[in-house]
Structure formats: structure tokens, C-alpha cells
Amino acid sequence: MKFDYTEEQQLVADSVRRFVAQDYAFETRKRIVASKEGWSSAVWAKLAEIGLLGLPFPSEYGGFGGRAVDLMSVMEAFGEALLVEPYLATVGLAGRLVATAGTEAQRRELIPAIAEGRLVLAFADLGEAQSDGSKLNGRKRVVMHAPVAGKLVVSARSGASAGLFLVDARASGVSMTPHATLDSMRAADVDFRDVPAVRLGEGDAAAAIAEAMDYATALQCAEAVGAMKSANDATLDYLKTRKQFGVPIGFFQALQHRMVDMVIDCEQARSMASLACARVDAAGDPGERARIVSAAKIKIADAARRISQESVQLHGGMGMSDELKVSHTFRRLTVIARELGDVDYHLERFARC
Amino acid sequence: MDLDYSPDELAFRDEVRAWLRANLPEDLRRKVETYDDFGREDLLRWHRILAKKGWVAPWWPKEWGGTGWSVVQRYIFEEECGYAGAPPIIPFGVTMCAAVLFRFGTPDQQKRYLPPMYAGDVFWCQGYSEPGSGSDLASLKTRAVREGGHYVVNGQKTWTTLAHFADWIFCLVRTDPGAKQQEGISFLLIDMKTPGITVRPLILMDGGHEVNEVFFDDVKVPVENRVHEEGKGWTVAKYLLGHERMNTARIGGSRRELEKLKELAATQMKDGKPLIEDTRFRDRLTRVEVELMALELTNLRFLDQLRGGKPPGAEVSMLKIRGTEIQQALTELAMDAAGPAEVTLAKRYCNFRKTSIYAGSNEIQRNIIAKMSLGLG
Numbered sequence: 001m002k003f004d005y006t007e008e009q010q011l012v013a014d015s016v017r018r019f020v021a022q023d024y025a026f027e028t029r030k031r032i033v034a035s036k037e038g039w040s041s042a043v044w045a046k047l048a049e050i051g052l053l054g055l056p057f058p059s060e061y062g063g064f065g066g067r068a069v070d071l072m073s074v075m076e077a078f079g080e081a082l083l084v085e086p087y088l089a090t091v092g093l094a095g096r097l098v099a100t101a102g103t104e105a106q107r108r109e110l111i112p113a114i115a116e117g118r119l120v121l122a123f124a125d126l127g128e129a130q131s132d133g134s135k136l137n138g139r140k141r142v143v144m145h146a147p148v149a150g151k152l153v154v155s156a157r158s159g160a161s162a163g164l165f166l167v168d169a170r171a172s173g174v175s176m177t178p179h180a181t182l183d184s185m186r187a188a189d190v191d192f193r194d195v196p197a198v199r200l201g202e203g204d205a206a207a208a209i210a211e212a213m214d215y216a217t218a219l220q221c222a223e224a225v226g227a228m229k230s231a232n233d234a235t236l237d238y239l240k241t242r243k244q245f246g247v248p249i250g251f252f253q254a255l256q257h258r259m260v261d262m263v264i265d266c267e268q269a270r271s272m273a274s275l276a277c278a279r280v281d282a283a284g285d286p287g288e289r290a291r292i293v294s295a296a297k298i299k300i301a302d303a304a305r306r307i308s309q310e311s312v313q314l315h316g317g318m319g320m321s322d323e324l325k326v327s328h329t330f331r332r333l334t335v336i337a338r339e340l341g342d343v344d345y346h347l348e349r350f351a352r353c
Numbered sequence: 354m355d356l357d358y359s360p361d362e363l364a365f366r367d368e369v370r371a372w373l374r375a376n377l378p379e380d381l382r383r384k385v386e387t388y389d390d391f392g393r394e395d396l397l398r399w400h401r402i403l404a405k406k407g408w409v410a411p412w413w414p415k416e417w418g419g420t421g422w423s424v425v426q427r428y429i430f431e432e433e434c435g436y437a438g439a440p441p442i443i444p445f446g447v448t449m450c451a452a453v454l455f456r457f458g459t460p461d462q463q464k465r466y467l468p469p470m471y472a473g474d475v476f477w478c479q480g481y482s483e484p485g486s487g488s489d490l491a492s493l494k495t496r497a498v499r500e501g502g503h504y505v506v507n508g509q510k511t512w513t514t515l516a517h518f519a520d521w522i523f524c525l526v527r528t529d530p531g532a533k534q535q536e537g538i539s540f541l542l543i544d545m546k547t548p549g550i551t552v553r554p555l556i557l558m559d560g561g562h563e564v565n566e567v568f569f570d571d572v573k574v575p576v577e578n579r580v581h582e583e584g585k586g587w588t589v590a591k592y593l594l595g596h597e598r599m600n601t602a603r604i605g606g607s608r609r610e611l612e613k614l615k616e617l618a619a620t621q622m623k624d625g626k627p628l629i630e631d632t633r634f635r636d637r638l639t640r641v642e643v644e645l646m647a648l649e650l651t652n653l654r655f656l657d658q659l660r661g662g663k664p665p666g667a668e669v670s671m672l673k674i675r676g677t678e679i680q681q682a683l684t685e686l687a688m689d690a691a692g693p694a695e696v697t698l699a700k701r702y703c704n705f706r707k708t709s710i711y712a713g714s715n716e717i718q719r720n721i722i723a724k725m726s727l728g729l730g
Contacts, residue, residue, distance in 0.1 A: 001362065001425065002355045003657045236727055251730055256723035257716070263727065264671045271650035272643070278356045295643045302640070347636050350643075 003274075005073070012066075013073035015050050020081045026325045029082060038186040039085050039148055044117050047087065054115030056091060057099055061111035068215060068277035072222040079226025082325070082332050084185050086120055086145035088223065093216040094121035094153040101164055101201035101208035110151075122149035122169075124190060125209075126156045136165060136192040146188040147178040153200060154192070161204040165197035172196075183332040210286060214293040217340045218276035221293075221300045224336045225273045228266045228303060231311040231329045235259065238315050255314060262310050265303040272296040291353035294346040300336070301343035308333035356650070358429075366429050373437040376402060385438040388701050390561060393476060393518040399440045400447075400473035410447040410471055414455065417463075418471050424659050428599060428652070435605030443515065446470045446477035450523050452596045453540065453589055457581040466542070480510040480524035480543070480567060481590075487512075488717050490525070491535045491587060495569060497526035499576070499583075504528070504541065506549075506572040512711075516552050516565040519545050525586050538586035542578040549573070557707070559700035594713070598669045599656060601712070602676035604649045610683045611642060618690045628690055641682045648675050667725035670718040677708035677715060 005013060023046055032040045047053050052074055057063025071092075078087060091114065098110045098121075113119035124140040136154060146152065152167040152174075167174060173195035176188035201208070239250030239259060249255055276296035279289050308330040312319035315326055322328075337343065358366065381399055384391060403409035404418075411427050413419030422430065434442075442448070447470055454463050469475045486493040495508025506526055516522065522543050529537035543550070549572040555564045581589050618629040618638065628634050652672055655665045681702075688695070688702040709715040723729040 001358050001653060001657060003654050004661065236729075239729060250723075253720070253723075253730075256727075256729045257719045259727060259729065260671075260719040260722045263668070263722065264675060267651055267668070267671065268644065268647040268675070271647045271654065274356060275646065275650055295646055298639065298643050299647055347639055350639055351635050 048117030075222035076226035079223035164200035221273035269303040272299040294350040304333040432605030478519035535587040540586040602672040
């Protein structure tokens with residue numbers, strides 16, 4: 001049992017902290033969010049340069065062989081900074097599927113492109129049987145980061161089995177209706193009409209998809225912990241500086257106790273995020289993996305709700321304002337609690353595992 | 354980062370588990386299982402079994418009978434005892450009074466009190482709370498007046514757990530009413546057989562007798578029974594508060610209760626199917642289970658900090674807050690699952706309301722975190 005970072009993990013944590021401090025201040029993020037593209041290719045290039053885009057991939061494809069626990073500090077820092085770039089979609093979800101389900105040739109082609117920052121991916125689950133093997137048809141709403149993706153990884157199911165497909169985002173037959181999400185990210189409703197598609201890997205991909213979803217969920221739990229910490233830090237700072245009735249409002253016990261409960265929830269969420277990341281790293285029973293990841297998501301969703309709501313409440317009117325970061329953190333936490341399966345989904349899945 | 358126990362730690366856990374299986378008397382385990390009350394002899398019997406094995410006070414210095422275990426081993430031991438359904442080791446002697454004696458006691462006091470405490474020859478209790486002094490303990494009024502070689506003690510303690518079993522009591526008393534509140538307090542060890550002491554039961558809402566009022570009426574206590582200097586009792590009390598804060602979450606015991614609850618919910622029927630399949634009940638249960646999983650890991654994270662030489666601060670109070678919230682939630686779910694016919698479980702629900710009140714109420718724990726850890730107030 002050991003919770004400290006290893007030397008390598010500490011190096012990663014330090015470099016991602018430096019990146020956030022230098023290149024991703026809240027004002028910078030505001031400019032990125034307000035831009036036409038809604039993301040920064042310069043930031044993306046920087047992430048490639050410091051090795052974060054290749055971090056989780058095997059070294060034979062240009063990656064660094066990092067495990068989920070090695071990515072925790074990255075996700076947490078991105079959560080604190082409210083990073084809007086498609087890191088989780090590219091590296092954690094679609095990229096994970098390339099790495100685990102793709103053919104050798106596909107891995108050799110795509111993973112170096114991801115690691116070097118040349119390829120952004122998005123993932124879309126088209127649902128039930130909408131492919132005839134070479135052409136995809138269907139519609140998927142809110143495909144995160146689709147407007148900036150070079151390729152889409154698409155899953156299509158047929159009964160209990162599922163196939164994965166690679167689609168060029170600019171292919172004929174793909175049409176996108178882009179929009180901004182509540183948390184200032186970009187997504188699109190995507191229509192597929194007789195879209196030429198290439199199989200990603202071969203055979204039934206259901207197990208790989210389930211694994212990638214759990215992997216991405218575990219990483220997002222770590223991201224949520226970063227966002228919660230940011231909300232808590234901002235709130236604690238506000239309690240110490242905002243004065244009413246002649247004293248800092250943190251003098252009042254009614255607020256102190258609520259702050260303490262927020263801090264406890266954040267620590268409990270951190271414990272569950274660690275547990276989930278450690279579990280997706282351990283090759284083991286998929287049922288046990290699903291159970292632990294769902295447990296983590298239940299805790300993260302509940303804690304995200306409490307902390308986001310309380311952080312706004314304890315900021316008073318200022319918490320409502322678009323100007324303060326805490327209202328953006330509120331929105332991000334509200335979305336995370338519902339992404340990759342909301343709390344009801346995970347309560348149900350936990351009980352069945 | 355590695356969340357699993359090391360092979361050595363796992364081997365240790367297996368050793369403890371096997372020993373408990375072989376040495377925990379079945380009748381005592383049954384009493385825990387059925388939430389029966391423990392008598393003085395039950396508690397001392399288990400204490401003596403552990404003492405004979407050399408495990409009753411693991412953290413004690415080795416020359417006094419300690420085991421030399423790491424903090425993680427100590428944690429594993431406590432949690433395994435809880436999980437196995439062992440009776441509690443009553444903490445007032447070997448955990449609390451001993452800590453004070455090791456830190457502040459004279460060599461004579463150590464020699465006199467520690468060996469019988471270890472052996473389980475003497476039953477200790479704790480005289481802290483008074484009718485007017487609960488959370489604001491430093492306002493205590495029990496008076497000790499120096500007369501030659503003795504203090505004469507007058508006053509009243511309350512909520513005194515197991516005073517009706519106790520041979521000795523350690524007490525905070527006021528020796529100087531003129532001094533600033535926290536500077537006029539001293540720490541005394543008092544023989545319960547001394548004339549002038551009266552113990553009166555306080556019956557709790559579950560009908561059980563575990564706490565008492567203790568009255569002191571001109572009780573003569575030799576001066577050599579004072580630990581640390583006169584007027585330094587509050588220093589002693591504060592030291593004790595900071596001692597052994599790592600096992601307040603009671604993870605092992607809650608894990609056992611959770612398993613029992615699942616078994617119960619699998620056999621109770623509701624609308625023609627097992628209660629465990631009822632979504633409303635199941636989701637309540639799941640949230641408690643998840644909180645417990647998280648708290649176990651949070652506890653281990655604190656232990657790891659301690660082991661790494663960076664003792665965690667006031668935030669360990671969260672172990673007591675969440676640990677007791679979980680214990681209470683489990684008793685409530687068990688009561689709901691069993692239904693009104695099972696009065697034992699309903700009484701247990703009632704009894705467990707105490708957990709968020711005793712040993713520093715959960716509100717006091719929140720104050721501690723707010724002030725010491727967050728810098729508020």
C-alpha cells in the first residue's frame with residue numbers, strides 16, 4: 001500500500017501543473033472559449049510537446065506506457081483548470097479503443113498521430129444495427145468535440161455484439177450541427193448517411209467498448225476531483241475574505257460546517273477516483289471493474305452536486321456571476337455528474353454487478 | 354501509487370484472521386452477533402485472551418508489552434477484530450489512561466498502574482463530562498482541594514461509560530478556581546472503592562445501562578495519584594485527544610454490519626420479491642456501501658501519511674464524522690429491513706444515535722477541522 005506519487009508520476013504532475021500555470025490561466029481559457037473554434041490548437045500542440053497526448057499509449061507506438069493512475073494528476077489538473085480541449089475524448093476514450101481494439105496496422109498509423117497532436121478523435125455510439133458493414137447510417141446527438149475531430153470512432157450494435165468503425169470527420173455523408181455545451185465545450189449532432197466506414201479492429205468489440213467506457217469514466221472521476229478542489233479552494237478563500245457584519249463570513253459556524261462537509265466530500269471522492277483508476281489498470285474480472293467504477297461515479301456525482309451547489313451558495317450573488325470561475329466550475333461539475341452515465345445509471349449497474 | 358496491501362501486510366492479516374477464528378470464544382462472538390449486552394467478566398475475559406497472546410495493547414512500547422507493529426498493522430488488527438465480531442477492547446485503560454501515563458506519568462506511576470492494566474486485572478473508566486460541561490469541557494466544576502497529602506474531591510461526573518464495572522477512574526478536576534479556566538485543571542487517578550463515591554445508572558432510550566452518573570462527596574485522593582503537574586490537566590486532556598485518532602472510522606465493524614444487512618435484505622420479502630431488489634431500498638443501501646468503500650481508502654491514505662512521517666492534521670476528524678454517519682445509516686437500514694417486529698434492531702438504531710454525540714460530537718469535529726485545518730473562525 002502506497003499512495004505517494006512515484007518519481008515519474010511526480011514529474012508528470014509537476015509538468016502538467018507548470019503547463020496550467022503558464023498556459024491555461026482562467027483568463028486564457030475565457031479567450032479560448034470565446035474563440036470561433038472553441039479550443040486552442042496551440043494548447044494542443046503544447047500538450048503533445050510535453051508528452052501528455054502520448055502518455056497512456058504503449059511505447060512501441062510512440063507513447064509512454066502510462067496507466068490510469070499515472071494519468072490521475074493530469075486529469076485532476078485539467079479539472080481544476082477547466083480544460084476544454086478534447087483530451088478525454090481523444091486519449092481516454094476513442095484513443096483507448098484504437099489501442100485496445102485496433103489492428104496492428106491501425107495502431108501504427110493512428111497512435112503516433114494522436115501522440116504528436118496531429119489527430120483529434122471523438123467517439124459516437126450509434127446504437128442498434130445501423131451499419132451494413134461498409135456504410136453507416138444514423139444520427140447521434142451531442143457528440144463531444146466532433147467539430148474539431150479529424151476522425152470519429154463509431155460503435156454500432158447488433159444484439160449483444162458491437163462493431164467499431166473509423167469515420168473520417170470530413171467524409172461525404174457526415175453532416176454536423178455544432179453547438180456549445182453548458183460547460184463551454186463544443187459538440188455536434190452528427191448525421192451519418194451512407195458514410196463509408198472502415199472497421200476498427202475485427203470481431204465483436206463489446207468487451208473493448210465496455211472497458212474503454214470504464215477507463216474513461218475512471219479518468220473523468222479524477223478530473224472531477226480537480227474541479228471539486230478548485231470549487232472548494234475558491235469557496236474557502238471567499239469565506240476568509242468576504243466581510244459582512246464586520247467579520248469574514250467564515251467566522252460563522254453555519255458556513256464553517258458546510259465548508260467542512262464539502263472538504264470531506266472532496267476527499268471521499270478522491271479516494272473513489274483512486275480506487276477506480278487502480279481497478280481499470282488491473283486486468284481482472286470485468287464485472288468487478290464495472291462495480292468499482294460505478295461506485296466511484298456514484299460518489300463523484302453526489303459529491304459534484306453538493307460541492308457545486310454549495311460553492312455557489314456560499315459565494316452568495318457572486319457565485320451566480322459569469323465573471324467568477326466558480327460558476328464555470330459549477331457548470332462543469334453539473335455536466336460531469338451526468339456524462340458517461342448519470343448517477344441513476346450507475347446505481348443500477350452497481351446493483352447488477 | 355499502490356492501493357493494495359503488501360504481501361507482508363496480507364500475510365499479517367491472514368495471521369490475525371486465523372488467530373481470531375481459533376481464539377475468539379463462540380459465546381462472545383454470538384453476543385456481538387445478536388447485539389447482546391456485555392458484562393464486566395465478558396469484557397475482561399476477551400481482554401485477558403488478547404493479553405495472553407500479547408496483542409491487547411499493540412502500540413505500547415515493546416518493553417511494556419507492545420507488539421512493535423507498524424501503524425498499518427495496528428489498523429489491520431483493529432479492523433480484523435471488528436470484522437470478526439470480537440467484543441470491543443475497552444479503551445479507557447490500555448488506550449487512554451496508558452497514553453497519559455507513558456507521556457506524563459512518573460516511573461512509579463507507570464510501574465504501579467500499567468502492568469495490571471495490561472493484564473486486565475483492573476477495569477478503568479473516564480471521568481470527563483459533567484452536567485454543565487459537555488462540549489465545553491474546560492468549564493468543568495468538580496473541585497479538588499489540597500489538604501496535606503490528599504486532594505478532597507467534591508462534584509459530579511456524568512455519561513461515565515461503564516463506571517458500574519470500573520475499579521479506577523481517571524478524572525479531570527478543578528484544583529484552582531481562581532486561575533484561567535484551562536489552567537486550573539488537574540488530572541487525577543481515583544480508586545472507585547474510595548469512600549464518598551456513588552455510581553448511579555443512567556438508562557438510555559434503548560433501555561440499556563452503559564453510562565452512569567458518578568458523585569464525589571469528600572473523596573480523599575492521595576496527591577501521588579495526580580498525573581503531571583497541578584494545573585496541567587488540560588495539557589494532558591489535549592494530548593489524549595490527539596492520540597489514537599486513526600481507528601475512529603470503525604471500517605471493519607461497519608463492513609460486517611453491511612454484510613449482515615445484505616443477508617437480511619435478501620431474505621425479507623416485499624411485494625413478492627426480496628427487499629434487496631426493491632430499487633428504493635437498494636439505492637439507499639448502495640450509497641452507504643459506496644461511502645464505506647471511500648472511507649476505508651481515505652483512512653488508509655491518512656495511515657500512509659502517518660507512516661511516511663507526515664502525520665495528517667485535524668482533517669482526520671472526518672474519519673469520526675463519516676464513520677459514525679455510516680454506522681448510524683446501517684442501523685437505520687437494518688431497522689427498516691427487519692420491520693417493527695425486530696425490536697432489537699430498532700433499539701440498536703436508537704442506541705447508535707450516541708455515536709455522533711460521544712467522543713467529541715460531530716459538530717465539535719467539524720469545528721476542529723474548520724479551525725485547525727481550514728483556518729476558519
